Amino acid sequence: MHRTFYEYLMTLRNPNDHSEIAEFAKNAFLDQSFPKQEKDYHRLSDYLELNGNYLPSMAVFDETYRAYEASESTGGDSYQ
Incomplete structure (x- = not known):
């Protein structure tokens, strides 16, 4: 994994x-x-x-982290 989770997460800001x-x-x-x-x-x-406390549930983090792992293994963004 090259980028941090935070760096990945920032690509999802919109x-x-x-x-x-x-x-x-x-x-x-x-x-x-x-x-x-x-x-x-x-x-x-x-x-x-x-x-x-800004997360409605930890499931949101879990889903995002899985997408982060997938994006790092493929070398790009994978969240749909």
């Missing part, structure tokens, strides 16, 4: 998209403490469980 994942990306951008250099699922999950 002010015209109000999906849960786009909202997650927007709120992570606004979260000054978000672990921007992290790639590890468990560390990110722990952070979000304690600090991610």
Whole structure:
């Protein structure tokens, strides 16, 4: 994996998209403490469980992280 989860997540920001994942990306951008250099699922999950009150559920993170892993294994963005 070359880019961090945060870098991937920022590719999903879109002010015209109000999906849960786009909202997650927007709120992570606004979260000054978000672990921007992290790639590890468990560390990110722990952070979000304690600090991610902007997530409607951890399932949003899980789905986004799976798409991140897929994009890193194929070398591009895979979220539809």
